[in-house]
Amino acid sequence: MKNIKKYHLIALFSLLLSSNLVLAQSHKVQVLVLFHSDEGGTYEMAKEVAKGIESEGVATAVIKKVKETNNPKFKDVPLATVDELSSYAGIAFGSPVYFGNISTAMSEFLAKTTGIWSQHGLEGMPATVFMSSGSGAGRELAMQSFWNSLAVHGMVLVANGIRGYEDLDKTIPQGNTVLGTTSLASLKNVPRPSEGERNLARLQGQNFAQIALALQSVPKRKVVAAERKMEWDIYKVMQDKNITLPTIPKPAGNYRPYVRTGNLIYINQYAMGKSGIVHPGKVLVDVTEEEVKEATRVTMLNVLAVLSDALDGDLNRVKRCVNMMGVFNAPDKYTNHALLMNAASDLVVELFGDKGKHARSTLGASSIPGNSPVELMTIFEVE
Structure with missing residues (x-):
């Protein structure tokens, strides 16, 4: 009789475990990895961030670009539209560093979000930032510039802290910052992004997915309308x-x-x-x-x-x-x-x-x- 109860308890535990697993899988959140890239460095970082987002099975990463390009490395990557931004659980933004600022293409894309801003469409949504810089000069200034634009939307800004610092190869320059991961693209002593920078980007994505999942339970303001009423798409x-x-x-x-x-x-x-x-x-x-x-x-x-x-x-x-x-x-x-x-x-x-x-x-x-x-x-x- 005791053995029967024991087996019943084991079966019940297994059923609950599998039910929780199915529930967790069915509640995956969708995270947008939105980037602009010139030579492909930021795109490589975007792919690593996406791997991190999907690494623990709690989120699905969608990689999209902000502008059409002829670069064969990513010309077939889907183009993002402003109207879809509010449909994601979080957005990881990636851009090259332009003179201590974000790229022109990313700036122009963000300039089209005034409609979503006026409807509070991104308030409470988590955001994180990664960048590709040249020598590294101006990268944190560019990160802060990025954060300023996202803060205006009321987004929850997720920093990277010193995550992954312990595993970095400290004999070469690396792109780690507390605000988000960067790649020192013009320092060709090793292939860029370096293995350390790639790992930092994956860790950033992994942490961001957990934040996006946790914030899904927080009630958000209902978006009345997107930037443009789409009568014909x-x-x-x-x-x-x-x-x-x-x-x-x-x-x-x-x-x-x-x-x-x-x-x-x-x-x-x-x-x-x-x-x-x-x-x-x-x-x-x-x-x-x-x-x-x-x-x-x-x-x-x-x-x-x-x-x-x-x-x-x-x-x-x-x-x-x-x-x-x-x-x-x-x-x-x-x-x-x-x-x-x-x-x-x-x-x-x-x-x-x-x-x-x-x-x-x-x-x-x-x-x-x-x-x-x-x-x-x-x-x-x-x-």
Whole structure:
């Protein structure tokens, strides 16, 4: 009889243990690791912070960048939007050090959070900071600058203290600070981030995940509205239609990919693809109308890639496509230019809805640079 009770107690204990494990797993919090990186140093730190966040199984890390980039190391990392920030249990911010301050791209992203700030959307949310610096000069000044911006939001600032100091290799310069981990990127006596800096970043992430989990039980102010009421989300449309933006073509001369004056952005592009001009030549002489329409769509995607860069990766800031002109490489007697132009017009309306409806003109040319079948000239009004 005693043995039966003993086995019952063991079974009950095992059941409670497994139930608690399932409960803990089902209550994982989601933490955003938000970064900007130039050469990849901050991105490497972001990955280590994310590993630390997930190391004890209490949190899931989501790595996102604040600006589009052509750097192959992280060009495929998802782009963050301001509107999603308040949905996380905590945010770990990473940036290069720019003259004792945060990077321009990170500063511009934070400048777009005034709507969330006015709605108290980040109050009480934990935040931590990590950075990549050059020699280390100005890094703590930059950290404090970062903290100032986050303090305005009422975020709970989580410092790193002297965590991990005991295990550091003290024979080489390291990026440890009490405010958060840094990497001394320009000191190449060892690969950077160093193993010590990587370990500090993992420990910072590990501690931050525990803080984020603990603060989930604290009641938070309900966010009435995000920065912008999203009636139409171009990124949702692009995802549903499996549309991705290409790498921005490099200028072929002494000019800029775009020019902004006031709230208008001017962009000209031609049919440059990954391997050169798409369907080069003259319509109905070298290429078919269908091929030119395909090239026109590629050209329009190039325009949108440049526009995204001009808007720091946030195409939802487009208020209207104002005007488009299509120039087609065509024989003298060709008259079907409008049919070819529809490939660009249809794509813009497909992605932007009513905001994509624009004025336009089309014309033919005896030649186009690079023997491109099409060139597009566009004007967008933006926030």
